[in-house]
Amino acid sequence: MRCFLSLVLAFCLCLLPVSAGALTYAEYLADQGYSQDEIDQIISSGEDVSASDTSNSTIYIDNSQLLDSGSSVQVDSLTVQAQQVLLSAPENNDYPSGAPLAGGVYMQVTTSALGELLIYVPSNYQSKAFTFESGTKEVINITSSTITAYVVDQADYSFRWSSFGRLQYRRNSGSYSYEDVNITDILNTNIVFVESNDDLPPVPDSNMLQIIITFLLGGCLLCLFIKRL
Secondary structure, eight states: OHHHHHHHHHHHHHHSOOOTTOOBHHHHHHHTTOOHHHHHHHHHHOOOSOOOOOOTTEEEETTEEEEETTOOOBOSOOBOOOSOOSSOOOSOOOOOTTOSSSSOEEEEEEETTTEEEEEEEOGGGSEEEEEEOTTSOOEEEOSSSOEEEEETTOTTEEEEEOTTOOEEEEESSSSOOOEEOOEEEEEEEOOEEEOSGGGSOOOOOOHHHHHHHHHHHHHHHHHHHHHHO
8 A cells, every 4th residue: 555655656746847946036037137226127117028029929927028928937917918719708799689698698689570589509619519590690508408598589389499409489378399490690799609619628648547547557567476475
């Protein structure tokens, strides 16, 4: 058991991030030749450390240019400028005035069957749950679940998206079957639609998990072997 615990401890230590040699903001400025008074002024005022060009590979901290890509520094706050932001709220996101809910995940749409609708869906479907049929504004559910929708001022109907299906509705009275609503346009929404493969997160790399499992199994086998000697 002690052998196994030692192996696990050694493995955990190997996973610790390498932080030796990381500089604080003040230490970095001191290495660049700034006096203590200048360092105090820069930290308190947020003045630019240098006037070199601002490329995409530059890191900014407290509005001050510090390091190029490949360098490291330990700081209290960090501002990062990214060329692309995934899963951001759409620009046409003005919450409808007079809506019955104070907030929620919604879309205002025009439809062929029922005219203009204000539709709410559960909050866990705000992103990575919907896409469009190619070349149209028809909204498709790309999850493995059926999504039930609440549609304002449509109490006579039930609404749903089947998995990989369009929005459908049926009357609550009688045994009516579901029919397509046929969405023709999105007027307003805070839903983040999947419009290309780039909008989906990358597939997680399972190599690290395999290494961990192999290491732990190897440690167990080694301990059993030593115990039998």
